[in-house]
Amino acid sequence: MSADPGTEIALDHTGDTVTVRVTGELDLSCAARFDLAMSGAFELGDRWVVDLSGVVFVDSTGVRCLVRAWRESLRRGTRVEIVGVTPAVRRVLDLTGLTGYLLERPDSDVA
Amino acid sequence: MPPVHAPSALDDPIRLAAVAEAGLFDSEREDAFDDLTRLAATLMGAPFALATVVDSSRAFWKSCFGVPLDGPRESTADDSFCQHVVASGQPMVIGDVREDPRTHDITAIDTMGVRAWAGVPLLAPGGEVLGTFCVVDVVTRDWTVEDLEPLRVLGAAAGREIALRAAVRSEHDARTRAEALADTLQEALLPPSLPAVPGLDVAARFHAAGGGGQLVGDFFDVFPVGGGRWGTVIGDVCGKGVEAAKVALLARYAVGVAAMHSPECAEVVRWLNDTLRARGPEPDLFVTAIYGTFTVESDGCRVRLAGAGHVPPVLRRRDGAVELLEVGGTLAGVFPDVVPGEIEVRLGPGDALVLYTDGVVEARADGEAFGEERLLELVARRDGDAGTLAAAVVAAALEHCGGEASDDTAAVVLRMPVA
Numbered sequence: 261m262s263a264d265p266g267t268e269i270a271l272d273h274t275g276d277t278v279t280v281r282v283t284g285e286l287d288l289s290c291a292a293r294f295d296l297a298m299s300g301a302f303e304l305g306d307r308w309v310v311d312l313s314g315v316v317f318v319d320s321t322g323v324r325c326l327v328r329a330w331r332e333s334l335r336r337g338t339r340v341e342i343v344g345v346t347p348a349v350r351r352v353l354d355l356t357g358l359t360g361y362l363l364e365r366p367d368s369d370v371a
Numbered sequence: 372m373p374p375v376h377a378p379s380a381l382d383d384p385i386r387l388a389a390v391a392e393a394g395l396f397d398s399e400r401e402d403a404f405d406d407l408t409r410l411a412a413t414l415m416g417a418p419f420a421l422a423t424v425v426d427s428s429r430a431f432w433k434s435c436f437g438v439p440l441d442g443p444r445e446s447t448a449d450d451s452f453c454q455h456v457v458a459s460g461q462p463m464v465i466g467d468v469r470e471d472p473r474t475h476d477i478t479a480i481d482t483m484g485v486r487a488w489a490g491v492p493l494l495a496p497g498g499e500v501l502g503t504f505c506v507v508d509v510v511t512r513d514w515t516v517e518d519l520e521p522l523r524v525l526g527a528a529a530g531r532e533i534a535l536r537a538a539v540r541s542e543h544d545a546r547t548r549a550e551a552l553a554d555t556l557q558e559a560l561l562p563p564s565l566p567a568v569p570g571l572d573v574a575a576r577f578h579a580a581g582g583g584g585q586l587v588g589d590f591f592d593v594f595p596v597g598g599g600r601w602g603t604v605i606g607d608v609c610g611k612g613v614e615a616a617k618v619a620l621l622a623r624y625a626v627g628v629a630a631m632h633s634p635e636c637a638e639v640v641r642w643l644n645d646t647l648r649a650r651g652p653e654p655d656l657f658v659t660a661i662y663g664t665f666t667v668e669s670d671g672c673r674v675r676l677a678g679a680g681h682v683p684p685v686l687r688r689r690d691g692a693v694e695l696l697e698v699g700g701t702l703a704g705v706f707p708d709v710v711p712g713e714i715e716v717r718l719g720p721g722d723a724l725v726l727y728t729d730g731v732v733e734a735r736a737d738g739e740a741f742g743e744e745r746l747l748e749l750v751a752r753r754d755g756d757a758g759t760l761a762a763a764v765v766a767a768a769l770e771h772c773g774g775e776a777s778d779d780t781a782a783v784v785l786r787m788p789v790a
Contacts, residue, residue: 285738288777317740319733319778320609320659327705328655356659356680357701357709 269297278305283314286322298329308333313344318352330362380458381448382427389499393533395424395433403532404434406621406650407525412436414521414628415506422493422529423453423502430454430502450478452488453503460500462491462519467511487512489519491526496534504529521628528624531559539613560590560619561781568593568601570667572786574757576765580611580779588615589728589779590623599666602630605783606660607681607728614656622647622658636662636677640700640711643679647704657704661726665785671719672787678712679703682729685750689721693751695743723760723786725750730780734768741771757784
């Protein structure tokens with residue numbers, strides 16, 4: 261059995277919303293898989309959620325993945341919703357100045 | 372009087388071989404060169420900027436900012452301004468081309484309304500003069516030394532682009548050449564030694580991902596910006612390889628050029644963002660960076676920093692107290708109208724400022740990153756000169772990930788000596 265738990269990326273399609281759920285480390289090792297999952301999500305639905313609640317680490321490559329997904333979603337007219345932001349992820353988004361761009365909600369705090 | 376030319380230099384077979392090797396003649400316009408000419412024209416307030424390649428008979432305009440897409444892309448060599456730069460191998464600056472015996476009867480004076488010309492040699496990797504990197508104005512100009520500096524650095528960047536391609540193109544010994552080039556590039560991005568700053572101890576250390584021989588995406592430097600002030604930059608391109616190295620070069624030069632034109636750190640960072648964004652509509656690679664200026668005084672050093680989403684520097688006081696300086700700002704190259712973060716600190720005797728790239732804090736062992744806490748502890752423990760501190764930071768990150776760094780790791784330290 262491998263000691264490396266790896267990173268899981270799951271695609272969940274409910275109605276017209278597609279959720280990409282990342283568990284583990286969002287970094288170079290899974291960047292290509294994440295991009296692929298996002299491409300699938302963009303084809304499958306009209307609303308997109310990236311759930312990062314299981315992410316323990318994100319590096320600059322992971323940040324690049326999120327920026328790419330965010331940019332593509334805007335190009336398609338609906339901003340991707342990034343949820344489940346853990347403190348580790350939040351720290352990186354804060355440092356890179358992305359919090360205001362990536363986590364900004366069109367209707368803030370409307371449950 | 373016919374134009375003064377120097378057929379011997381234009382026809383030099385070694386030079387002509389270098390022109391052929393560069394493979395730029397009769398090629399399409401490309402962003403890599405157009406970025407640089409646009410930057411030159413913008414900086415120097417000129418309507419035209421060109422990167423040209425000259426063979427024995429023609430001057431081909433590889434990039435020609437300001438010339439319409441369906442406009443001319445060449446002249447004959449003996450009817451060109453470039454021939455004189457090729458002949459002499461030296462920069463040429465002419466405030467009024469109608470008054471200069473070398474250029475007064477060149478056709479472009481009538482056809483394009485050329486009045487002023489300033490250019491530097493565009494060099495092949497072997498040092499041969501391929502052509503020029505030049506700006507052209509339609510009014511007479513009193514070119515200043517400040518005008519020439521951007522031309523020099525941007526012309527050098529164009530030369531490095533050519534060198535980069537030469538290395539990448541070659542199939543049979545691509546690896547050897549790419550590694551040699553990586554070293555050349557590394558020196559442009561990561562100077563092997565920093566200048567001596569009177570009254571301040573400055574040092575940098577770098578460790579390349581995978582042990583070296585690859586193109587790097589980190590860059591740093593310390594350089595004078597005039598008036599007794601100094602500039603320092605550290606940055607990191609997200610990504611690796613040729614594209615990342617190109618972006619790193621563009622970023623490094625954009626900062627260097629902007630630093631000479633603005634005393635405001637935030638303005639320099641905004642310029643960096645705009646320059647990277649001007650690359651095109653799909654700038655996939657971004658840069659995080661901190662640019663700072665500092666002035667050394669008798670009892671301390673005043674440092675201003677402006678940030679573009681870069682990892683926060685560590686300020687170490689003489690007594691070992693440490694803090695992260697959250698400079699802030701947003702990573703450069705993606706969003707329009709970013710607001711750079713700004714911070715000002717004063718280094719007293721014995722205080723040190725540690726700037727680094729994310730390879731330090733992202734160094735990982737068994738999934739656990741080196742992180743900010745370990746970095747702070749390390750810096751707090753480590754008293755000593757700038758070189759010792761920079762080396763300790765890079766070594767600790769490398770040790771944390773078992774000696775196999777997956778990312779470039781750089782540290783720059785400014786330390787006020789104890790009087």
